[in-house]
Amino acid sequence: AAIVAALSQIADPAARPALERLFDASKAPLLKVRIAAALGAIRDGSAVPKLIVLLEHELAAVRFFAVDALATANDRRAAEPLRRLYRRASAAAELPDGRAGRPAITAFLASQSLRLAVIRALITLDPGGSVAEFLDAAAPMERPRTSAVGLRLNEGIYELRRAAIVGLGYSRPATASRYLADGGILADRDFRLRATALRALGVLRQPASAPAVVALLDDGVAEARWVAAKVLGRLGNTDAANDLRLRLGDPHPEVLVSPGGAPPGL
Numbered sequence: 001a002a003i004v005a006a007l008s009q010i011a012d013p014a015a016r017p018a019l020e021r022l023f024d025a026s027k028a029p030l031l032k033v034r035i036a037a038a039l040g041a042i043r044d045g046s047a048v049p050k051l052i053v054l055l056e057h058e059l060a061a062v063r064f065f066a067v068d069a070l071a072t073a074n075d076r077r078a079a080e081p082l083r084r085l086y087r088r089a090s091a092a093a094e095l096p097d098g099r100a101g102r103p104a105i106t107a108f109l110a111s112q113s114l115r116l117a118v119i120r121a122l123i124t125l126d127p128g129g130s131v132a133e134f135l136d137a138a139a140p141m142e143r144p145r146t147s148a149v150g151l152r153l154n155e156g157i158y159e160l161r162r163a164a165i166v167g168l169g170y171s172r173p174a175t176a177s178r179y180l181a182d183g184g185i186l187a188d189r190d191f192r193l194r195a196t197a198l199r200a201l202g203v204l205r206q207p208a209s210a211p212a213v214v215a216l217l218d219d220g221v222a223e224a225r226w227v228a229a230k231v232l233g234r235l236g237n238t239d240a241a242n243d244l245r246l247r248l249g250d251p252h253p254e255v256l257v258s259p260g261g262a263p264p265g266l
């Protein structure tokens with residue numbers, strides 16, 4: 001383990017064959033996890049094929065290290081294996097109800113964390129080819145917020161959905177824009193998700209989404225109104241100019257001076 005830790009720090013590609021052989025030969029789970037981390041530290045791309053294989057490993061920690069390393073490697077060969085891993089994790093995840101015990105809750109949180117890591121990796125590697133995974137991860141899920149467990153579950157759900165919405169913003173197809181504008185996220189109870197969806201529409205820059213963004217100029221949370229005004233400037237839809245003028249009486253000063261707003265002519 002000490003040698004593997006040292007090789008992880010050195011990160012020399014010359015160590016890769018020996019690390020891979022040791023991974024296959026070892027029976028010690030903790031050592032396998034450390035070897036996965038050491039392989040992930042090698043940045044010349046030579047470890048990518050082995051890291052892709054490790055996405056199928058039974059140890060969750062090994063899969064996590066592999067996902068993280070593949071995202072850093074920025075090698076598109078990993079995109080489809082990562083999508084397959086997401087689909088497996090999503091199919092196996094069952095949102096616990098109020099009667100669930102600790103093992104079920106722990107298993108769900110682990111699966112949720114893995115899906116989050118994969119979604120973030122796909123944003124880096126291939127957002128355009130991962131729309132189906134982003135749509136799946138962005139789907140509404142919620143548990144009662146009447147307990148510490150419920151709050152923890154909902155916060156994890158928020159992180160996953162937020163990452164997926166960001167991914168949709170970088171994916172570019174018209175289906176992503178339509179989903180963000182008309183799929184109900186702009187009416188989500190969590191203003192953080194409403195603001196994230198608005199930012200994603202600003203990245204996509206589809207003028208046709210302006211009416212959906214205009215509706216958020218009257219949001220009950222100032223941050224959402226601020227983002228909506230900023231995004232309308234980026235969309236360049238001149239039909240929204242009067243809607244912006246009508247909101248010049250907004251009670252929050254930051255909404256009135258939304259930076260990066262309207263370009264000349266809006």
